[in-house]
Amino acid sequence: MLFGGLAVVADALLRDRGRAFGALIGVYLVSLGSELLGTTYGIPFGAYSYTALLGPKWFDRVPLLIPLSWFTMAWAVWCLALPWAKGWAAVGLGTALLVAWDLLLDPAMSKVTSYWVWGEVGRYYGMPWSNLAGWAITGLVLLALLHRVSPQPDSRAAFSSLVYCVNFLLLLGFCILNGYWLAVLAALTTASVAWLVFSGNIFKHHSRPTSSPTFAPETEPA
Secondary structure, eight states: OHHHHHHHHHHHHHHHTHHHHHHHHHHHHHHHHHHHHHHHHOTTTOSEEEOGGGOOEETTTEETHHHHHHHHHHHHHHHHHTTTOOHHHHHHHHHHHHHHHHHHHHIIIIIISOSEEESSOBTBTBBOTHHHHHHHHHHHHHHHHHHHHOSSOOSOHHHHHHHHHHHHHHHHHHHHHTTOHHHHHHHHHHHHHHHHHHSSGGGOOOOOOSSOOOOOOOOOOO
16 A cells, blocks of 8 residues: 555656645545544544554554545546546546446455454344445545646556556455455446446537528529
């Protein structure tokens, strides 16, 4: 997580500089605030807490690496989405890709391993459904922030695609090995549907004639 995050940060800063630095600070602070709300009040993800496996924590609640992970994946999906969708369609696509990733992340990281534990037993591999809503809300806010701060990043879409795909496929393989077929189906379906909806013809506008054709009046012979 650390080295992957640093690779994304380095690529972003080298190519986008000031805009990427502003995006990094903004995403880190917003995601940290969201995680602090979650670990303190259970909003918006549901009640949960991090174990000691992820290292030092902010205010003894949120590991320092977690907001970096949010930036890593948010920046990756933003750069990945932009060649296929524009504006708010790209925000929607990026948000959906984050949710698809979380559908694999939580079963792998909280059920098989114990990087965090839930305060209540939910029906999705022990996770409450409110977590998906929290991920969608937080992801939407972060992608909207990137849309505002860095609407056209210079980072390579190929590198961002690699970052997302590696993270996605690692968790996908982890879930397959553990027989979490609902997670596999849910993640693949969410990513596929999002791609079809947000990068498809639904958001493409076709030009229409702005005025009706004019015809010259016929003249009668003198």
